[in-house]
Amino acid sequence: MSDLVTGDPARDAVARRVTELVRLVPDYPQPGVLFRDITPLLADARAFADVVAAMASVAGQVDLVAGMEARGFLLAGPVATALGAGLVPVRKAGKLPGPTASATYALEYGEAEIEIHPATITPGARVLVVDDVLATGGTAAATVGLLRSCGADVVGLSFLVELAGLGGRAHLPGLSVDTVLTVD
Numbered sequence: 776m777s778d779l780v781t782g783d784p785a786r787d788a789v790a791r792r793v794t795e796l797v798r799l800v801p802d803y804p805q806p807g808v809l810f811r812d813i814t815p816l817l818a819d820a821r822a823f824a825d826v827v828a829a830m831a832s833v834a835g836q837v838d839l840v841a842g843m844e845a846r847g848f849l850l851a852g853p854v855a856t857a858l859g860a861g862l863v864p865v866r867k868a869g870k871l872p873g874p875t876a877s878a879t880y881a882l883e884y885g886e887a888e889i890e891i892h893p894a895t896i897t898p899g900a901r902v903l904v905v906d907d908v909l910a911t912g913g914t915a916a917a918t919v920g921l922l923r924s925c926g927a928d929v930v931g932l933s934f935l936v937e938l939a940g941l942g943g944r945a946h947l948p949g950l951s952v953d954t955v956l957t958v959d
């Protein structure tokens with residue numbers, strides 16, 4: 776199932792472009808995974824601008840946008856600029872000089888650890904979390920937990936593509952979760 780009908784024609788048109796421009800790669804990076812490759816979308820100037828605008832439109836006033844390494848960075852930076860907000864890079868372990876705060880989590884294809892600089896988060900800062908794909912929700916849930924442990928007020932999450940069949944939303948209870956395109 777593709778959720779291409781939101782009732783907003785402009786938003787539906789952006790969702791259709793995402794369907795057209797996100798390449799499906801079977802068995803990558805391991806057998807059984809249908810990988811969503813966003814590079815054709817990023818290379819299309821109009822589509823890139825439209826998805827950034829759509830992803831930013833879900834939030835009101837925010838202080839910071841948190842983006843997950845690596846593909847999340849590509850969307851979170853422009854979304855932060857569009858919202859007049861700062862950027863918090865959520866990095867894979869070992870990439871940030873200390874002091875850092877960290878969390879471990881499970882992926883659709885493996886396990887990972889993420890880190891942030893807690894000093895960049897003022898207590899009560901309103902933070903929007905941005906990433907390309909919501910799959911099992913492990914990355915997003917770990918990011919929310921990490922941000923909250925640093926005093927952030929996570930006001931919502933904005934994704935390009937949600938793989939609804941993997942049930943990621945269930946790991947984000949009580950949070951506003953928006954996606955440009957939802958697929959099974």
Ligand SMILES: O=P(O)(O)OC[C@H]1O[C@H](OP(=O)(O)OP(=O)(O)O)[C@H](O)[C@@H]1O
Nearest residue numbers: 844845846883908909910911912913914
């Ligand atoms: O909902 P989940 O099951 O946690 O999966 C989603 C995450 O997986 C991908 O990142 P990945 O760790 O593959 O890193 P990359 O962006 O560096 O390719 C994607 O960009 C999300 O961050």
Ligand SMILES: Nc1ncnc2[nH]cnc12
Nearest residue numbers: 808809810811883908910
């Ligand atoms: N199927 C998938 N395609 C792209 N990124 C992902 N992250 C987790 N699962 C993914």
